[in-house]
Amino acid sequence: MARPLIQLALDSLDVAQTLKLASLAAPYVDIFEIGTPCIKHNGVSLVKELRKLYPNKLILVDLKTMDAGEYEATPFYAAGADICTVLGVSGLATIAGVIKAANAHGAEVQVDLINVPDKAACARESAKLGAQIIGVHTGLDAQAAGQTPFADLQAVAKLGLPMRISVAGGIKQSTVQQVAQAGANIVVVGAAIYGAPSPADAAREICELASAA
Numbered sequence: 001m002a003r004p005l006i007q008l009a010l011d012s013l014d015v016a017q018t019l020k021l022a023s024l025a026a027p028y029v030d031i032f033e034i035g036t037p038c039i040k041h042n043g044v045s046l047v048k049e050l051r052k053l054y055p056n057k058l059i060l061v062d063l064k065t066m067d068a069g070e071y072e073a074t075p076f077y078a079a080g081a082d083i084c085t086v087l088g089v090s091g092l093a094t095i096a097g098v099i100k101a102a103n104a105h106g107a108e109v110q111v112d113l114i115n116v117p118d119k120a121a122c123a124r125e126s127a128k129l130g131a132q133i134i135g136v137h138t139g140l141d142a143q144a145a146g147q148t149p150f151a152d153l154q155a156v157a158k159l160g161l162p163m164r165i166s167v168a169g170g171i172k173q174s175t176v177q178q179v180a181q182a183g184a185n186i187v188v189v190g191a192a193i194y195g196a197p198s199p200a201d202a203a204r205e206i207c208e209l210a211s212a213a
């Protein structure tokens with residue numbers, strides 16, 4: 001089994017800190033995620049800057065789009081995003097709009113299952129529409145309330161859909177192998193890297209653990 005891709009969530013609002021973290025972790029991660037607060041604060045120019053600095057990395061823009069899918073996502077794909085996210089709770093018309101924008105740019109879409117009540121139905125419908133990635137996600141506020149993504153990951157993996165599975169929500173060194181073995185194709189890590197004393201060491205450890213899973 002191929003190791004899952006490692007996605008670093010760049011969740012700072014500060015551009016200098018974001019670029020510094022990206023450079024420290026770059027040797028060990030496959031995807032740079034421009035996190036939702038970061039993209040809202042810094043906009044399309046940060047996508048362009050990261051694209052220029054890292055032509056060979058995948059860039060995910062965590063738009064968490066809720067409406068006006070095609071219109072909102074188009075400038076981010078045009079700026080160089082490989083993947084944009086859309087909320088599963090937004091509904092099928094919005095998801096279809098982001099997929100249309102992605103297709104126009106030869107790019108991909110991740111549907112985020114955060115707070116979706118019927119995750120299996122949403123994942124199935126998203127696959128039918130042509131989304132390439134389904135995101136099992138326990139957000140930061142839900143994590144603070146003690147929730148984790150592990151049970152949802154198992155349930156989504158069991159569906160056997162023709163989509164890659166991304167998992168996010170407090171993944172760290174002690175859980176990366178568990179999620180890889182449960183079927184995650186993309187493992188998203190934020191705080192366990194950016195909050196570590198050495199982000200580079202943390203990113204390397206996570207990459208090595210994922211490779212050995």
Ligand SMILES: O=C(CO)[C@H](O)[C@H](O)COP(=O)(O)O
Nearest residue numbers: 009168169170171189190191
């Ligand atoms: O999308 C996010 C919050 O909505 C975060 O970027 C994602 O949860 C990863 O960060 P962490 O590993 O700290 O949970």
